[in-house]
Amino acid sequence: MTRPARASVNQRLPVPSSPVLRTVNSLPAPGPIDVAPARPPGDSEANPAGDACAASSSIEAAIARAMDHLAAIQRPDGSVAGETTWCIMITAQVVITSAVTGLPLAPERREAIQRYLEHQQNEDGGFPLYEGGPSTLFLTTLGHVALRLLGCGPDHSACVRTLRWLSGHNVATIPTWGKAWLAVAGLYEWDGLHPIPPEMWLLPKAAPVHPRRFYCHTRLIYLGFSYLYGVRFVGRLPGGLRDALRAELYGGRYDTVDFRLYRSEVAATDRYVPKDPALEGSYALLGAIEPRVSRSLRGRALAEALRRIRVEHRNSQFLGISPVNGLLFSVALCHGRGPNDEETQSSWAGVDHWAVEDGGGRRYAGAASNSWDTAFAAQALLTLPEPLGRRAAPVLARMHAYFQENQVDVELAELESTDRVPIRFGWCFGEGKHRWPVSDCTAEALSALTLMEHHGRVPGRFDAERLAGAVSFVLARQNADGGFSSYEPARGGRLLEHVNPSELFGSCMGEYSYLECTSSCVQGLAHVLGTHGAALPAELARDASRAIARGADYLSRCARPDGSFEAVWGVNFTYGAWFAVTGLRAAGRPSHDPVVRRAVEWLLAHQLEDGGWGEALSSAWTHEYTPTRESQVIMTAWAVLALVASGRRAEVADAVERGVQLLLARQRQDGTWPREEIAGVFFDTAGLHYELYRQVFPFWALAAASRG
DSSP states (O other), X not given: OOOOOXXXXXXXXXXXXXXXXXXXXXXXXXXXXXXXXXXXXXXXXXXXXXXXXXXXXXXXXXXXXXXXHHHHHOOTTSOOOOOEEOXXXXXXXXXXXXXXXXXXXXXXXXXXXXXXXXXXOOTTSOEESSTTOOEEHHHHHHHHHXXXXXXXXXXXXXXXXXXXXXXXXXXXXXXXXXXHHHHHTTSSOGGGSOOOOGGGGGSOTTSTTOGGGBOHHHHHHHHHXXXXXXXXXXXXXXXXXXXXXXHXXXXXXXXXXXXXXXXXXXXXXXXXXXOOHHHHHHHHHHHHXXXXXXXXXXXXXXXXXXXXXXXXXXXXXXXXXXXXXHHHHHHHHXXXXXXXXXXXXXXXXXXXXXXXXXXXXXXXXXXXXXXXXXXXXXXXXXXXXXXXXXXXXXXXXXXXXXXXXXXXXXXXXXXXXXXXXOOTTOBOSSSSTTOOOBHHHHHHHHHHHHHHHHTTOSSSOOOHHHHHHHHHHHHTTBOTTSOBOSSSOOXXXXXXXXXXXXXXXXXXXXXXXXXXXXXXXXXXXXXXXXXXXXXXXHHHHHHHHHHHHHHHHHHHHTOOTTSOOOOSSBSSHHHHXXXXXXXXXXTTOOTTOHHHHHHHHHHHHTOOTTSSXXXXXXXXXXXXXXXXXXXXHHHHHHHHHHHHHHOOHHHHHHHHHHHHXXXXXHOOTTSOOOOXXXXXXXXXXXXXXXXXXXXXXXXXHHHHHHHO
């Protein structure tokens, strides 16, 4: 298909008449870097100096193959990006949204979605929260509803299997997010949910439970839920499907279910957050207050919620911070403004920004990682030994242009009225069109940009004003404890987790200081000061220097007694060790720093017999290190990078060599590495495949190790 001209990050997107589909591997790419193929390590001509030379030749050939692959997948805009692969949740909600609003979903897309859902089904008939995980009531119920709405009959093989799984569970105990989506579809009663009052948006901003204190993703999800709860939205399913699904989900007993009894009941397959007396008490208080809410007050609250939805959608160019809230907004706008309203149509079209389609079907990712992946790939390329480093210059030049184009340089029109903070000069996780920039993405972009220019790999220099603006953006997200949060500075404490209503997810109620964000920000600021410090205003440079010191102190305090570090956005202690060591070293901590030394000792103690490192996703929710049976290339790469960065060369040399050998053995002939176990996570339980991690990090580790 013909792709339209790319819209600028700061350009308002027009209301599309035909949504644009982004597809995996559908973009033309520049040709590979011209690297002569290396001879096999055993070839006598390639190895005249013996085994040491053979090893050097082998690692150089592997690096060249990996670099060649990165060049081949670079997109026309200069970025490299891999899919962030999660579960069926968003895709199923797309189908439900279309059904309850009448917003169209083309037949070919319905077919592709069905193909994807069938492919994701577990052997037992259910659907998991993450690939390879156990089936959950939440996802299995939504998956079954979506399959039926797509036209699959109850005797379709996939539906037979979901119904068999569901027959052993009580759908009324689905988690709250599932209860709400089923209520939207007329498959659950709104009385079966604890109150989600839209009046919370009318609270004074100083109130300790005002939603402005919530993590932005959570805040926007509950903005959508609160409006739909407030109006008791119930869509009309086509063709008698409502009654059929009620019968299937509840064994023909829907009319006899007292849904109010299940407000706090969640299936054991799905509950991660235990019941908390503070939350139950809050529910009781809200339940007592809500019947006394006047019609006029509810009307004001609904008007405020809808206003916020409309402003947020305009701010994000109708994409939403993610499709999780974007779909809720589409339903709300359809109710509040009608299905033919321009904003409703734009909201529905914006959902396709998150679509991915290939031979595995059509699905919807919760995020796009263009800037994040490209920043790491650029830094990996900058680690290359010569002469390979010089050959990477064309790829780096395109990446440099990408970062220049995708920095947000226009401020939002409405900030205070929607509880946003200034966004100008930041970079987003993806290409930036939704205008939700992040501290660590901005910091990693700064590291990539400044190092590219410092090493002379790109023509020209980044604008000094925009460089200073990016530094200010990062500094504005440092918290009182010295750590850095992600989208916004922290506004509430950990006590918010006591009123976490999600049940499925942890650590999702507030913005906090994060190990990874802090390390990225420390490194980004240090790189700017080290290479472009003279271009900054003196006071800003002093502020950045103080922020680095405070950030390093925060990183040191994150160390556990055994020397390990727990991460938040990756799996888990291995990821944490890499960020901790690199952040501390960038801040100027010496190799003999006790925290660095203990982190190295922890990594050495957890190297597996096969020479690599591997950590299970369960580490993220047990908060205790759990190894995998076999090493994983991504975790091995993180460990090698941390050991090399530690500066403790003699102590780590053997471990690094063993890790390198594992990476070499796992590399495929085309320069890629195989997909293994999950390495990304958010909210403790949501495991993600970052598809480019398995290409960038092993490549980076080999390049770093080859330089010593």
